[in-house]
Amino acid sequence: MRIPRDDASRLEWLLFEQSTVLTWAQAMxxxxPGRVRHLLGSGRWHRVCRGILRAAPGGPYTREQQWWVAVLAAGDGAVLAGLAAARAGGLRGAWRYDAVDVLVPHQRRAADLLRRLPLGLPPVRVRRVRHLSAADRQWGRPGRTRMARSLVDAAGWAGTDDEAxxxxxxxxxxxxxxPTELGAALDRLPRARRRLLIRQTLHDVAGGAEALSEIDLMRLCRRHGLPVPDGQERRRDADGRQRYLDAYWRRWRLHVEVDGAHHMDVRHWAADLRRQNRVWIEGDRILRFTAFDVRHRPAEVVAQLRAALTAAGWRP
Known part of the structure; x- marks a missing residue:
């Protein structure tokens, strides 16, 4: 939707700010009233559910429209939360969790209309909260929780520990x-789900592991009595750009790369090979594992790590 001109009407600005979704009260x-009924009768607008309208013909809902339907249908004081709020704040990625979470004041009950949303809209989960501090609230349209609080909540509500x-x-x-901001948000939520897991994950991330596969690698080392890597090592490539190594043992000059799905792309693969050659030329040992191996073939990964570290001079 185009940004309205400075002389645009209140309706144009409202529809722009709320992605064409509005309440019946806002429309009135x-x-x-006659104009609203005419727009609905002509098909230019349509009812989403009781009290909620969309100023657009029928068709798929955009993600922003889904968020607005959830927040407006949940009523006064509702804010986006969890993964939906994190996505609204710019988090990228494909997640299996497709519900839209909203927080409402504790004294409120879930609006009945949220149970009768039409097909094409994801389920809305209303979660009551006694207090939402200013440190956890992100002002905007629609209102949402700040990124740190959103991610802590999303981790607690995720379907599995791995997804969290x-x-x-x-x-x-x-x-x-x-990690510091996430830790502060967790401190404000003494009853958060998966609290211990979140704290351990933040510890690993602060140590340099910024992907789930790298976190798994660090925990694998601890479990089998191997030295823990120093985390991501900064290096400059041949073009002068700063790159990060997944895991690096500085003392033994061992570098480990954990390859995810993106490494299957030919362009990534060729760039990875050049980077690997440069690491070898500079005198480091290098091992490469797939994320699948780290998680599902840990014995093989541990055996090769132990062999490489021992060859470099490590002694248990």
Missing amino acids: AVLP QAILAAGCQQRRVT
């Missing part, structure tokens, strides 16, 4: 939040 405040860790790691890897 800027248009006569991946969400936290993605937020830090994409520079949307720092």
Whole structure:
């Protein structure tokens, strides 16, 4: 939708700010009742559910429209939360969790209309909260929780522990939040789900692991009595750009790369080979594992890590 001109009407600005979704009360405040009924009857607007309208013909809902339907249908004081709020703040990634979470004041009950949303809209989960501090609230349209609080909540509400860790790691890897900010948000939530897991994950991320596979590698080392890597090592490539090594043992000059799905791309693969050659030329040992191996073939990974470290001079 185009940005309205300075002389645009209240309705144009409202529809722009709320992605064409509005409540019946908002529509009545800027248009006569007869005009609203005509727009609905002609098909130019349509009802989403009781009290919620969309100023657009029928069709798929955009993600922003889904968020606005959830927040407006949940009523006064509702804010986006969890993964939806993190996405609204710029978090990227494909996640299996597709519900839209909203927080409402504790004294409120879930609006009945949220149980009767039409097909094409994801489920809305209303979660009551006694207090949402200013440190956890992000002012905007729609209102949402700040990135740190959003990710801590999303990790607690995720379907699995792995998904919870991946969400936290993605937020830090994409520079949307720092481990310190996440830790502060967790401190404000003494009853948060997966509290211990989140704390351990933040410890690993702060140590330099910024992907779930790297976190798995660090924990594998601890479990089998191997020295823990120093985390991501900064290096400059041949073009002068700063790169990060996944895991590096400085004392033994051992470098480990954990390859995810993106390494299957031919362009990434060729660039990785050049980087690997440069590491070898500079005198480091290098091992490469797939993320699948780290998680599902840990014995083989540990055996090769132990052999490489021993060959470099490490003694248990």
